[in-house]
Amino acid sequence: MDVDMDSKYNIGNNNKISTISKFQMKLKPTPIVFNNSKISPPSPKRLKLNDKENNQTVFNSANNFHNKPKISIQDQRRKLPVFEQRNKLLDLIKRHKTLIILGETGSGKTTQIPQYINSARLQENGKIGITQPRRVAAITVALRVAQEYGQGMSVGDVVGYTVRFEDVTTKKTKIKYLTDGMLLREAINDRLLNQYTVIILDEAHERTIHTDVLFGIVKRAQKIREERNLPPLKIIIMSATMDVDHFSRYFNNCQAVYLEGRTYPVNVFFAVKPHDDYQTSCVATFFKIHREAPPNHDVLIFLTGQEEIEACAHQIRLLSKDPDVQGPPIRVFTLYAAQPGTQQMAVFQPSQPNTRKVIISTNIAETSVTISGIRYVIDGGMVKARSFHPSTGLEVLKVQRISQEQAWQRTGRAGRESEGFCYRIYTRSQFELMKKTAVPEIQRANLNSVVLQLLALGVHALHFDFMDKPPKESILAAFEQLKQLGAIEDIDSINLTPLGRKMAKFPLDPRFSKILLSSQQFGCVAEALTTVALLSSESILLTPCSRREQVQSVRQKFCSGYGDHITLLNIYREFNNVGKNNKRSWCHEHFINMRNILHAREVRNQLEDICKKCDLTVSSCGGQMDQLRKCLLTGLFTNVAQLYRDRQYMTLDKGQVVQIHPSSDLHGQQPQFVVFTEVVQTNKCYLRGLTTVEGDWLNEIAPEYMKNHCLRYSRDS
Numbered sequence: 001m002d003v004d005m006d007s008k009y010n011i012g013n014n015n016k017i018s019t020i021s022k023f024q025m026k027l028k029p030t031p032i033v034f035n036n037s038k039i040s041p042p043s044p045k046r047l048k049l050n051d052k053e054n055n056q057t058v059f060n061s062a063n064n065f066h067n068k069p070k071i072s073i074q075d076q077r078r079k080l081p082v083f084e085q086r087n088k089l090l091d092l093i094k095r096h097k098t099l100i101i102l103g104e105t106g107s108g109k110t111t112q113i114p115q116y117i118n119s120a121r122l123q124e125n126g127k128i129g130i131t132q133p134r135r136v137a138a139i140t141v142a143l144r145v146a147q148e149y150g151q152g153m154s155v156g157d158v159v160g161y162t163v164r165f166e167d168v169t170t171k172k173t174k175i176k177y178l179t180d181g182m183l184l185r186e187a188i189n190d191r192l193l194n195q196y197t198v199i200i201l202d203e204a205h206e207r208t209i210h211t212d213v214l215f216g217i218v219k220r221a222q223k224i225r226e227e228r229n230l231p232p233l234k235i236i237i238m239s240a241t242m243d244v245d246h247f248s249r250y251f252n253n254c255q256a257v258y259l260e261g262r263t264y265p266v267n268v269f270f271a272v273k274p275h276d277d278y279q280t281s282c283v284a285t286f287f288k289i290h291r292e293a294p295p296n297h298d299v300l301i302f303l304t305g306q307e308e309i310e311a312c313a314h315q316i317r318l319l320s321k322d323p324d325v326q327g328p329p330i331r332v333f334t335l336y337a338a339q340p341g342t343q344q345m346a347v348f349q350p351s352q353p354n355t356r357k358v359i360i361s362t363n364i365a366e367t368s369v370t371i372s373g374i375r376y377v378i379d380g381g382m383v384k385a386r387s388f389h390p391s392t393g394l395e396v397l398k399v400q401r402i403s404q405e406q407a408w409q410r411t412g413r414a415g416r417e418s419e420g421f422c423y424r425i426y427t428r429s430q431f432e433l434m435k436k437t438a439v440p441e442i443q444r445a446n447l448n449s450v451v452l453q454l455l456a457l458g459v460h461a462l463h464f465d466f467m468d469k470p471p472k473e474s475i476l477a478a479f480e481q482l483k484q485l486g487a488i489e490d491i492d493s494i495n496l497t498p499l500g501r502k503m504a505k506f507p508l509d510p511r512f513s514k515i516l517l518s519s520q521q522f523g524c525v526a527e528a529l530t531t532v533a534l535l536s537s538e539s540i541l542l543t544p545c546s547r548r549e550q551v552q553s554v555r556q557k558f559c560s561g562y563g564d565h566i567t568l569l570n571i572y573r574e575f576n577n578v579g580k581n582n583k584r585s586w587c588h589e590h591f592i593n594m595r596n597i598l599h600a601r602e603v604r605n606q607l608e609d610i611c612k613k614c615d616l617t618v619s620s621c622g623g624q625m626d627q628l629r630k631c632l633l634t635g636l637f638t639n640v641a642q643l644y645r646d647r648q649y650m651t652l653d654k655g656q657v658v659q660i661h662p663s664s665d666l667h668g669q670q671p672q673f674v675v676f677t678e679v680v681q682t683n684k685c686y687l688r689g690l691t692t693v694e695g696d697w698l699n700e701i702a703p704e705y706m707k708n709h710c711l712r713y714s715r716d717s
């Protein structure tokens with residue numbers, strides 16, 4: 001792209017924008033001005049080789065290679081900065097039982113280091129496990145590494161991956177990429193993680209709740225294996241951006257090594273002034289790039305969530321139809337967690353010649369992934385983060401500014417195959433005001449699942465060796481909830497009840513596991529499985545903004561007076577009744593996301609297998625929805641709200657004032673009691689995913705809980 005690196009450019013001066021705007025006045029992209037900042041990510045302190053005082057090591061490498069003709073995959077590997085350091089690195093790995101490795105984004109840590117270890121047989125008879133915070137990264141990196149092995153090697157042979165509901169490994173697998181959540185589940189069955197001799201916790205800076213728990217689990221497994229003279233466990237912690245001292249202290253002042261050298265430079269631009277409407281600014285910036293960049297120089301845009309991403313995709317598709325828009329044909333892709341795997345993988349397909357691929361993604365493309373062809377990153381600067389408030393008992397999703405570390409990771413997605421560009425839709429001073437690192441998830445999340453998993457490992461969360469302790473009240477709230485669900489006898493207990501042990505077998509929030517495990521007693525195992533599978537997968541409902549009324553009218557026949565969960569169940573049942581050949585057109589006609597519903601079916605099958613292992617037989621309640629509604633209450637009785645004033649509800653648990661979300665089937669109705677599965681916070685608190693329940697059922701189903709949580713208002717008041 002022929003951008004003058006030293007001058008500003010101004011999308012507002014581009015008369016193409018005014019032509020574009022005639023298509024959709026409301027969506028007119030805001031003009032945005034950038035400065036080229038020419039800055040680089042901060043490198044960790046560079047210290048001398050084997051600097052004893054600081055216990056860190058520096059490597060020197062200066063691999064700078066620019067737009068070269070296509071090179072073989074093996075040559076690509078040899079040109080990565082880590083390649084030059086291979087022997088020194090292997091020597092360090094051999095000598096240290098725990099090692100921290102820092103290296104620039106794209107330098108080859110994730111794909112190369114496990115291969116080096118395997119070639120040198122450092123793992124001996126065990127496996128090398130490499131964790132990733134997200135499934136997309138685990139899958140794509142495994143595919144890439146299998147491809148690098150060549151010789152017809154397919155994923156699942158020497159290189160494999162395991163993500164929730166998908167295991168592509170065999171006995172032959174030596175290098176196993178897996179999500180941090182899956183390694184944690186494996187630890188429940190094998191506390192010492194005996195199948196591994198090397199565990200690499202990658203992208204450690206992300207501090208996902210699972211990685212944070214794994215820090216303690218692997219540290220403990222390493223120590224116990226040492227004490228018992230079992231084959232040792234080597235731990236490697238990797239990232240491009242992390243607080244080395246903090247990590248090193250936690251891992252008994254272990255050695256840290258900084259791999260110098262980067263692949264290709266990325267030129268960073270900041271907006272000259274703040275832009276509140278970052279979504280529209282991203283679109284404007286995209287069209288600026290599109291007009292000037294050669295074909296197949298692809299673009300990755302970071303936004304916060306499904307709705308925003310779909311709206312942006314819609315806007316780009318619409319604007320790209322303007323005959324005045326110059327540039328190659330645009331192919332728009334979206335990437336967010338709620339999509340099924342197959343749809344996510346489509347993003348990684350090579351671009352068609354002479355086109356422009358634009359991918360609009362959440363932070364799932366922020367770390368580890370390489371999307372071939374990406375030269376440009378547009379960073380909206382925001383992320384949707386989940387936070388739990390023990391005082392209200394609610395877990396809410398909120399859009400907030402990213403951290404500086406996240407900004408650098410996003411920048412790192414350009415410049416992986418050649419020089420790249422990153423446009424930040426925020427000013428330099430806004431960047432400087434951002435937090436250096438994000439608050440670890442463990443300090444802001446609902447800890448129900450973690451506390452349950454730790455108990456399954458025989459550990460009490462209050463006594464667990466966390467790198468940064470979660471708030472005590474969040475741990476206590478989790479114990480309280482597990483007690484209410486019947487997973488433990490009392491809140492000091494470190495023993496799970498038989499029910500609790502079964503709950504820990506499901507890769508689900510304990511409230512959902514409880515629903516499944518109670519469903520036998522209500523004769524609705526089939527319906528509970530469907531409902532929980534649908535709630536654990538991405539939304540099956542498509543609601544294009546422009547066709548809202550049409551959507552409502554075709555879906556009317558599925559709508560249940562009992563609310564959203566039963567409506568979803570009705571849709572799923574009908575989908576199953578449609579013949580195989582007609583499913584696609586049926587989905588199209590009813591605005592149902594076919595991939596998501598098929599994915600939900602896969603999830604359902606897997607949950608059914610676990611139910612069978614827990615001795616449940618699949619029964620159906622047919623049309624008796626009271627059975628399912630009661631069953632939902634067995635897990636979700638702490639998520640009940642009562643009508644107390646016109647359209648205002650109050651949660652029974654903590655007395656939080658809430659309203660029914662406009663997208664709910666129950667919006668506009670005022671049932672006395674509702675059970676909910678989601679809370680969304682904008683300027684008000686809204687409940688989404690609702691089912692009506694009867695007040696009397698609460699005493700029947702959760703008598704203990706109701707002793708302390710009386711109904712706030714009697715029916716007559």
Ligand SMILES: Nc1ncnc2c1ncn2[C@@H]1O[C@H](COP(=O)(O)OP(=O)(O)OP(=O)(O)O)[C@@H](O)[C@H]1O
Nearest residue numbers: 105106107108109110111112144240368370416417
């Ligand atoms: N799927 C892929 N397609 C094409 N090239 C790839 C792919 N995966 C990796 N690469 C190449 O390998 C390089 C190293 O990738 P790798 O993921 O190992 O780096 P990393 O140091 O772990 O980066 P990060 O810290 O960003 O995860 C990339 O910069 C890219 O050039």
